Amino acid sequence: MKIDIKSLNYEELKESIRLIGEKPFRAKQIYEWLHKKLIDDFDEMSNLSKDLREKLKDNYEIIRVEKVDQRTSKEDETSKFLFRLYDDRVIESVLMKYKHGNSVCISSQVGCRMGCKFCASTLGGLERNLTPSEMLDQIYQIQKLSNERVSNIVVMGTGEPFDNYDNLLKFIELVSDENGLNISQRNITVSTCGLVEKIRMLADEELQITLAISLHAPNDEVRKELMPVANKYDIATILDACKYYYNKTKRRLTFEYSLVEGVNDSSDNAMELVKKLKGLNCHVNLIPVNPIKERNYKHSQGKFIQNFKNILEKNRINVTIRREMGADIDAACGQLRKSYMDQNSED
Ligand SMILES: C[S@@+](CC[C@H](N)C(=O)[O-])C[C@H]1O[C@@H](n2cnc3c(N)ncnc32)[C@H](O)[C@@H]1O
Numbered sequence: 001m002k003i004d005i006k007s008l009n010y011e012e013l014k015e016s017i018r019l020i021g022e023k024p025f026r027a028k029q030i031y032e033w034l035h036k037k038l039i040d041d042f043d044e045m046s047n048l049s050k051d052l053r054e055k056l057k058d059n060y061e062i063i064r065v066e067k068v069d070q071r072t073s074k075e076d077e078t079s080k081f082l083f084r085l086y087d088d089r090v091i092e093s094v095l096m097k098y099k100h101g102n103s104v105c106i107s108s109q110v111g112c113r114m115g116c117k118f119c120a121s122t123l124g125g126l127e128r129n130l131t132p133s134e135m136l137d138q139i140y141q142i143q144k145l146s147n148e149r150v151s152n153i154v155v156m157g158t159g160e161p162f163d164n165y166d167n168l169l170k171f172i173e174l175v176s177d178e179n180g181l182n183i184s185q186r187n188i189t190v191s192t193c194g195l196v197e198k199i200r201m202l203a204d205e206e207l208q209i210t211l212a213i214s215l216h217a218p219n220d221e222v223r224k225e226l227m228p229v230a231n232k233y234d235i236a237t238i239l240d241a242c243k244y245y246y247n248k249t250k251r252r253l254t255f256e257y258s259l260v261e262g263v264n265d266s267s268d269n270a271m272e273l274v275k276k277l278k279g280l281n282c283h284v285n286l287i288p289v290n291p292i293k294e295r296n297y298k299h300s301q302g303k304f305i306q307n308f309k310n311i312l313e314k315n316r317i318n319v320t321i322r323r324e325m326g327a328d329i330d331a332a333c334g335q336l337r338k339s340y341m342d343q344n345s346e347d
């Protein structure tokens, strides 16, 4: 089997190149082609001899994702990309343009096995993990297709990143490498449904990334209704792990809270959340839930959203309501991929 060359870090590439009888300086050239110039064909590596390019082709493959669809919102400048993988599976990624720079939301798995009730990504279960190269290439292709420099990354697309932990760490290492895209770790956010062991492991890595926790409920009872993973970890245990993360990294935590009408959006719910988060250096992101046709959940009405926000603010909890981006292009995580798969299975 050929080696997935784009998933190797610089040191690994140097060693691998040595094993096929080449000088270490070649690794620097190849790494630059792959991760700075974003080339995905050995034949375009013009400072390498033809013989070496053939040798590379014999030993390595350059994993890439291939665009099958792109939709750009008429309401804002959000673009959603559908990419095909080498095994014909399909994933989605989103480019969001902000005043402060361009942000890409990437998928970390094909599907997800966590089963959250409101989420389209999990409807077909988990198909497989993405490799570090497949996570990277979502960004590389979007940068090339849009001619825009990407400055921020959120790992908030399909999949539970901590269920693909080793590949996630490798991806972070590669994308923040100064010999590659060199995206600051401070501009990378990883969102998790709260896998406690992995939160603690990540804290021990002492990286500078932002950790976002999908909380979505002020107590375990409501959380269990929405997220099966709540049967495994209670909120108190998750918050302990979050404090550990904060103490190790000094990075402010983000809590995501999708507001679902009549389920988690009352004043009592807001007060209970305040009590849970008091004293934590954190920020709460309120997300009006994006309804998916497979479930009955509705997003909270405007006045409930505003009331929830006011209660948090009065109690000095940092809070924002997430702008609904690209609502006209199935922008909720997993929705575009799901519509694509539904259409293709009907054909
Ligand atoms: C798709 S998940 C991926 C990252 C990780 N698995 C997690 O749960 O945090 C990213 C965020 O989208 C939220 N989300 C999923 N489906 C949603 C929907 N229909 N409406 C609003 N938010 C949704 C999740 O709860 C989570 O906070």
Ligand code: SF4
Binding pocket: 112, 113, 114, 115, 116, 119, 120, 121, 122, 157, 158, 159, 160, 192, 193, 214
């Ligand atoms: S919200 Fe996250 S963890 Fe839950 S099913 Fe969706 S992708 Fe998986």
